[in-house]
Amino acid sequence: MTWxxxxxxxxxxxxxxxxxxxxxxxxxxxxSLMGFVFGGDxxxxxxxxxxxxxxxxxxxxxxxFIKSAFRHGKMAEMxxxxxxxxxxGRALVENDxxxxxxxxxxxxxxxxxxxxxxxxxLVKNPSQAFAPKIAEETVKILAEGGxxxxxxxxxxxxxxxxxxxxxxxxxxxxxxxxxxxxxxxMQKSADLIFTPPIxxxxxxxxxxxxxxxxxxxxxxxxxxVAVMFLYFILNGMAADYFxxxxxxxxxxxxxxxxxxxxxxxxxxxxxxxAGLASFVLVWIFGFxxxxxxxxxxxxxxxxxLCVLIAFSAAGVxxxxxxxxxxxxxAAAVTPAVILLxxxxxxxxxxxxxxxxxxKSLTIYSPVYWGVDGxxxxxxxxxxxxxxxxxxxxLTGIALVATAASFFxxxxxxxx
Amino acid sequence: xxxxxxxxxxxxxxxxxxxxxxxxxxxxIFGFLGPxxxxxxxxxxxxxxLLTPDAGSIxxxxxxxxxxxxxxxxxxxxxxxxxxxxxxxxxxxxxxFWGRLYSLGGAALKKRMDELLQIAGLQERAKDxxxxxxxxxxxxxxxxxxxxxxxxxxxxxxxxxxxxxxxxHNILQIVRDFAAGGAAILYTTHYLDEAExxxxxxxxxxxxxxxxxxxxGDIKAIVGENSLIKLNxxxxxDDINQLxxxxxxxxxxxxxxxxxxxxxxxxxxxxxxxxxxxKSGVKIDNLQIKEPSLDSAFIKLTGRELRD
Ligand SMILES: Nc1ncnc2c1ncn2[C@@H]1O[C@H](COP(=O)(O)OP(=O)(O)O)[C@@H](O)[C@H]1O
Ligand SMILES: [Mg+2]
Numbered sequence: 001m002t003w004x005x006x007x008x009x010x011x012x013x014x015x016x017x018x019x020x021x022x023x024x025x026x027x028x029x030x031x032s033l034m035g036f037v038f039g040g041d042x043x044x045x046x047x048x049x050x051x052x053x054x055x056x057x058x059x060x061x062x063x064x065f066i067k068s069a070f071r072h073g074k075m076a077e078m079x080x081x082x083x084x085x086x087x088x089g090r091a092l093v094e095n096d097x098x099x100x101x102x103x104x105x106x107x108x109x110x111x112x113x114x115x116x117x118x119x120x121x122l123v124k125n126p127s128q129a130f131a132p133k134i135a136e137e138t139v140k141i142l143a144e145g146g147x148x149x150x151x152x153x154x155x156x157x158x159x160x161x162x163x164x165x166x167x168x169x170x171x172x173x174x175x176x177x178x179x180x181x182x183x184x185x186m187q188k189s190a191d192l193i194f195t196p197p198i199x200x201x202x203x204x205x206x207x208x209x210x211x212x213x214x215x216x217x218x219x220x221x222x223x224x225v226a227v228m229f230l231y232f233i234l235n236g237m238a239a240d241y242f243x244x245x246x247x248x249x250x251x252x253x254x255x256x257x258x259x260x261x262x263x264x265x266x267x268x269x270x271x272x273x274a275g276l277a278s279f280v281l282v283w284i285f286g287f288x289x290x291x292x293x294x295x296x297x298x299x300x301x302x303x304x305l306c307v308l309i310a311f312s313a314a315g316v317x318x319x320x321x322x323x324x325x326x327x328x329x330a331a332a333v334t335p336a337v338i339l340l341x342x343x344x345x346x347x348x349x350x351x352x353x354x355x356x357x358x359k360s361l362t363i364y365s366p367v368y369w370g371v372d373g374x375x376x377x378x379x380x381x382x383x384x385x386x387x388x389x390x391x392x393x394l395t396g397i398a399l400v401a402t403a404a405s406f407f408x409x410x411x412x413x414x415x
Numbered sequence: 416x417x418x419x420x421x422x423x424x425x426x427x428x429x430x431x432x433x434x435x436x437x438x439x440x441x442x443x444i445f446g447f448l449g450p451x452x453x454x455x456x457x458x459x460x461x462x463x464x465l466l467t468p469d470a471g472s473i474x475x476x477x478x479x480x481x482x483x484x485x486x487x488x489x490x491x492x493x494x495x496x497x498x499x500x501x502x503x504x505x506x507x508x509x510x511x512f513w514g515r516l517y518s519l520g521g522a523a524l525k526k527r528m529d530e531l532l533q534i535a536g537l538q539e540r541a542k543d544x545x546x547x548x549x550x551x552x553x554x555x556x557x558x559x560x561x562x563x564x565x566x567x568x569x570x571x572x573x574x575x576x577x578x579x580x581x582x583x584h585n586i587l588q589i590v591r592d593f594a595a596g597g598a599a600i601l602y603t604t605h606y607l608d609e610a611e612x613x614x615x616x617x618x619x620x621x622x623x624x625x626x627x628x629x630x631x632g633d634i635k636a637i638v639g640e641n642s643l644i645k646l647n648x649x650x651x652x653d654d655i656n657q658l659x660x661x662x663x664x665x666x667x668x669x670x671x672x673x674x675x676x677x678x679x680x681x682x683x684x685x686x687x688x689x690x691x692x693x694k695s696g697v698k699i700d701n702l703q704i705k706e707p708s709l710d711s712a713f714i715k716l717t718g719r720e721l722r723d
Pocket of ligand 2 (some may be wrong): 452457490572
């Protein structure tokens with residue numbers, strides 16, 4: 001009988017495939033955007049700051065072009081670039097004065113003209129996790145003709161900005177249109193990227209432990225964004241609690257042999273399953289379309305982690321919803337709570353980049369345990385052993401939140 | 416079938432249902448006639464277990480109803496006052512879901528759905544989303560959704576509100592046929608004509624109290640042979656009270672400034688009364704004479720007309 005109720009909800013969800021897919025497009029879209037513009041137009045105060053020093057041993061028009069790329073447009077908002085004399089840069093990195101050092105070797109442009117492979121060297125500061133990563137990815141993009149890519153990306157980005165400025169939130173159609181545009185853009189840029197003549201050599205100075213050895217910036221962002229959006233997706237779906245009440249179908253179910261307890265139980269299961277499906281789909285999309293990679297043997301801990309993330313998120317959202325009497329009340333409060341949890345838990349900004357006093361609170365956010373677990377698997381390639389704590393905490397959160405929401409819902413009047 | 420004793424429910428200071436008792440037997444259509452806010456829905460909600468009564472008890476086939484008895488719930492069919500359907504699903508999908516909740520399934524469910532869709536005249540639109548239905552179609556679907564499992568007791572809460580006469584006729588016919596099949600039906604309405612033509616017995620309910628119960632004939636007998644006269648005009652209570660002294664047979668049923676309802680035995684004396692009123696110089700804007708009817712019984716019982 002519970003399954004009958006869950007099936008009914010899934011059937012209803014399946015009647016709105018476009019809406020559902022758009023919902024899923026959101027995290028993909030957002031992670032892509034973050035990957036492209038590294039945090040927006042800079043006036044939200046959240047643009048990460050990367051202090052980069054460049055040693056230009058080449059000193060030609062071409063190396064000048066590379067340097068100037070960091071001083072234009074969106075790059076300029078994020079990169080604080082200074083040039084140092086040959087041999088001075090390394091000391092700055094070692095003393096934690098800057099995030100990274102880019103070395104343009106002597107003869108760089110000559111090699112380029114002769115179509116010979118040449119190397120840019122990026123020396124990353126090991127005590128900073130995030131900023132050097134950005135520097136690395138940016139240099140990669142530049143190296144791969146990404147400057148052109150960024151210029152093309154300008155169009156959808158300004159389109160979105162205009163839309164949001166106009167209406168405060170993009171309409172479904174415009175999100176769809178933008179998604180199509182991004183897609184077309186990616187196709188175009190793929191054509192632009194021929195085998196890059198410039199290779200990049202990266203170095204992290206004598207680290208005890210290697211930070212983020214693999215994975216693209218996109219997968220890094222996706223770990224946070226995917227969990228945050230799972231909460232938002234579930235938040236949207238949980239409005240069903242009120243939809244069924246306001247359309248009186250809840251009453252009809254409660255007075256049937258199914259009863260009240262089964263009604264609530266089935267909604268939990270539905271939220272969990274729909275959340276899990278959305279979450280896994282987002283990742284499948286990430287794997288296929290964006291080339292996010294992880295070793296195959298990590299598939300089972302990854303899947304278990306997805307299950308637990310969805311289970312705990314469904315519990316937390318149900319718990320939140322159980323306190324509200326109307327849909328409007330919930331709509332006014334829950335997004336703020338989700339943003340707060342995401343902010344604390346590294347869903348929006350990587351935990352490394354958070355101020356210290358927030359860092360100490362981060363373990364209290366259920367989002368953290370999901371995001372960090374995903375990063376352990378996707379970025380650090382850790383397996384079961386490193387994840388036992390994550391699994392335990394997520395299971396605990398899920399059980400406590402679910403039980404608590406049952407308790408509150410059980411005491412709610414049926415009308 | 417259904418036995419309700421001393422049932423009461425208050426919301427804060429508001430007494431919604433005030434210690435009512437009634438009984439229903441199989442195959443009977445029992446009408447609950449009362450204006451909006453009389454307590455009809457609250458009573459139904461207590462019978463189906465959505466609300467816990469403050470006092471009193473409800474028995475179904477001699478068994479006391481409480482929330483922990485799913486086998487008793489199967490005997491009930493509920494058609495709520497509001498449309499309680501999934502608007503993004505079609506009629507088939509809705510009915511299949513509601514039917515399965517009551518353990519119907521397979522070919523039997525399919526057959527029953529077709530049968531009811533046929534009766535309700537919805538079979539041609541059965542594959543369209545409910546969203547696209549007219550108000551009357553939704554009402555009919557809402558109704559048959561509560562009848563799939565052939566409940567022994569069907570609770571119908573104002574099933575004809577806000578629909579056109581044809582759809583209404585259809586609904587009333589479905590109700591009659593269903594009762595003919597042996598089910599007991601509790602039918603609430605604020606339409607006098609419906610209550611009179613449909614119900615075997617009815618109760619007049621107002622402010623949470625049953626004021627009278629019985630067949631339509633029994634209830635009309637409350638007004639006896641009397642006609643009711645309703646006058647509107649520019650007069651005060653005192654004007655009327657002074658006049659009334661001269662007519663000992665005439666009774667004032669309800670009075671306020673500008674409106675009075677008088678009960679007059681037969682038609683005798685009506686002419687004399689009106690003459691007297693006109694002579695006294697009181698200005699009359701409107702005069703209505705009502706023969707003995709449910710309408711006049713209602714006015715006599717409640718002191719007002721049954722209107723929204
Ligand atoms: N949940 C509730 N909370 C407070 N008052 C209510 C509630 N439900 C009904 N009432 C009040 O109880 C009275 C009876 O309502 P109801 O049973 O719906 O009347 P009816 O169905 O006869 O129109 C009304 O005055 C109504 O406002
Ligand atoms: Mg009502």
